Amino acid sequence: MVERVLLASPRGYCAGVERAVETVELALEHYGPPVYVRKQIVHNIHVVRDLEARGAIFVDSEEEAPTGATIVYSAHGVAPSVNAASASLGHNVVDATCPLVTKVHVQARRYAAAGYTVVLIGHGGHEEVVGTMGEAPEATVLVQDVAEAEALELPKGAKVAYITQTTLSVDETAEIIGVLRRRFPEIHAPKKEDICYATSNRQWAVKEMLDEIDLLLVIGSRNSSNSNRLVEVARALGVEAYLVDDESEIDEAWLDGPRIVGITSGASAPEKLVVRVCDWFRERGIDDISPYQLVQEDVTFRLPVELRRELELAESQSV
Numbered sequence: 541m542v543e544r545v546l547l548a549s550p551r552g553y554c555a556g557v558e559r560a561v562e563t564v565e566l567a568l569e570h571y572g573p574p575v576y577v578r579k580q581i582v583h584n585i586h587v588v589r590d591l592e593a594r595g596a597i598f599v600d601s602e603e604e605a606p607t608g609a610t611i612v613y614s615a616h617g618v619a620p621s622v623n624a625a626s627a628s629l630g631h632n633v634v635d636a637t638c639p640l641v642t643k644v645h646v647q648a649r650r651y652a653a654a655g656y657t658v659v660l661i662g663h664g665g666h667e668e669v670v671g672t673m674g675e676a677p678e679a680t681v682l683v684q685d686v687a688e689a690e691a692l693e694l695p696k697g698a699k700v701a702y703i704t705q706t707t708l709s710v711d712e713t714a715e716i717i718g719v720l721r722r723r724f725p726e727i728h729a730p731k732k733e734d735i736c737y738a739t740s741n742r743q744w745a746v747k748e749m750l751d752e753i754d755l756l757l758v759i760g761s762r763n764s765s766n767s768n769r770l771v772e773v774a775r776a777l778g779v780e781a782y783l784v785d786d787e788s789e790i791d792e793a794w795l796d797g798p799r800i801v802g803i804t805s806g807a808s809a810p811e812k813l814v815v816r817v818c819d820w821f822r823e824r825g826i827d828d829i830s831p832y833q834l835v836q837e838d839v840t841f842r843l844p845v846e847l848r849r850e851l852e853l854a855e856s857q858s859v
């Protein structure tokens with residue numbers, strides 16, 4: 541029977557998600573609805589529904605937004621071809637790509653321009669990977685796991701560099717990089733690793749807590765890469781873990797054995813969902829709920845430049 545709940549920290553919203561959600565909110569305020577958003581602004585169904593209710597229209601492709609519409613690009617980034625399509629449709633583009641994703645795009649472009657074959661470590665089909673590959677499609681090869689790193693064939697004498705998706709498992713990526721370094725000793729590495737601070741901090745916070753808990757609940761949506769990685773981190777170290785969008789997805793049968801339950805949330809999950817899950821436990825008589833705090837994050841990003849300029853202009857005209 542569950543006696544105690546521990547809340548991992550850091551958890552939940554990262555600076556890139558804060559910025560992306562605020563960008564859509566401010567765009568709705570400033571331009572008025574409808575504001576089109578290309579793909580889910582962040583991978584969380586609650587956030588998407590909330591913004592939809594305020595007038596955001598989510599589209600799968602920029603081509604679904606009418607000529608001249610305001611369109612916000614999601615935090616996961618876009619390929620240059622998306623910008624080109626928006627330009628031909630006369631879109632008013634607000635780019636909410638996380639600056640840490642943009643940094644990886646810049647690396648991809650630089651490596652490709654310098655004649656490198658770029659090995660992108662990431663998950664095929666994920667929006668971030670689609671966007672990054674679009675920077676230099678002919679020069680980029682995708683490696684998704686250790687087996688693919690082992691099987692990778694490159695032309696003899698090719699200059700090789702690797703970059704990674706920002707939301708991968710730190711441990712699994714280190715293994716893949718180990719294989720690439722063994723097979724291609726000259727491989728060029730990014731100066732600073734591409735897995736972002738929020739992804740690594742959340743995985744680290746979970747690992748630190750694992751000795752104390754019998755079960756981990758990760759609050760996040762199915763398509764949230766970093767949330768899925770949190771589940772995997774716990775399972776790889778022998779602690780059962782489940783991904784839930786909110787309290788309605790908790791199966792009471794999971795709680796039959798565990799005494800101490802850990803809770804964390806992915807970088808795109810709002811804190812109000814953690815509060816709801818805690819209330820769910822309180823309703824079942826479990827009041828011992830406390831944070832397992834390791835570090836305080838204080839990263840923030842400025843709003844997208846195009847929106848910042850618009851807002852500054854509007855403010856100067858109002859005085």
Ligand code: SF4
Pocket residue numbers: 554555556557615638639640641706707736737738739766807
């Ligand atoms: Fe940016 Fe990392 Fe957040 Fe993705 S998870 S939006 S890369 S800070």
